[in-house]
Amino acid sequence: MTLAGGVLTTASAVLSLARSGDEPPVTIPRDPAREAARRELAKRMYHENDPGLLQRALDAFWNWLDRLLNTAAAATPGGTIGLLVVILAVIAVLAALWWRLGTPHRQAASAPALFDDRPRSAAEHRAAAEAHAAQGHWNQALQERMRAIVRSLEERALLDVRPGRTADEAAAEAGRALPSHTDRLRTAAREFDDVTYGGRRSSEQSYHRIAELDRDLERSKPVLASSTNSAAHTTHKGAAE
Known part of the structure; x- marks a missing residue:
């Protein structure tokens, strides 16, 4: 018997004893009985x-997760074991991508400039590079060593001084x-970009x-x-002869 039923039975018994034996028993209407049980x-x-x-x-979450996994296991070939294999495969792919690409970083629409706002000589960049390497x-x-290379080429007048130059541009111009x-030079510029803007570790x-x-x-x-130009002209002349 439920608790509400016990409460109603007790109430009915008390009212019945309060009346004479030859009077009909007292019954409690449905709504008052429901209210009495609710209060109790x-x-x-x-x-x-x-x-x-x-x-x-937490109970609701675990119940939902259990239903979700059961549904997925039922729809996956191999049942629960097949589902575990799929999950492990997805984790392995994500780990491989993370290891290969490194931590994602937002990149600007165009490659940022090689140098910062404060100009320094090639010797200063080399000294800074050696200090970082020592640590x-x-x-x-x-x-800093890539910046030293480009600054040195500018100091030798092999590159014109251009503050907004990128590492790729410097490598292409210096290669000429x-x-x-x-x-x-191209490899060094690519490594510089990977470290500076691609999130890679050197x-x-x-x-x-x-x-x-x-x-x-x-x-x-x-x-x-x-x-x-002279070499190209000589080659062309020799070929013509």
Whole structure:
């Protein structure tokens, strides 16, 4: 018997005893009985062990998740095991993409400038690069060494001084004056962009590669435009003869 039914039975028994034995029993109408049961069940003593709001929310969430997984398992070949295989495969793909691409970063519509607002000499950039390298800060070391390369080429008048120049533009322009280093200059510019704007991490080997390029460029002699034109003219003349 339910609690509400017990309350109604007790109330009916009390009223029946209050009347004489030869009078008909007293019955309680439906609505008053329902109200009496509601008041009885609303008492605090019946709700002392009820779960709290947080527990009810957690129970509802886990029930929803359980229904969702059961539905997905029923629709997946292999049931629960098949669903676990699919989830693990998705996690593996996401981990591989994260490892390959690195942390996502917003990039501007055009590549930012190579230098900041404060001009520094090539020697200052090299000193800053060596200081970062000594502390194992390879990202900053590589960035400063690339800036040293471009500033050095500007100081030698192999590049015109242009504050808004990007690393890719500097590599392309320097490659025309130093054609034997074109590929290494492009690689250095790409590594600079990957570290600065692509969220990649540099390494000690990458820094030493770009530092070696810096030293080689210092010892390299540029190919003048007039010499290039003369060589092309001689080649063309020889071919004609």
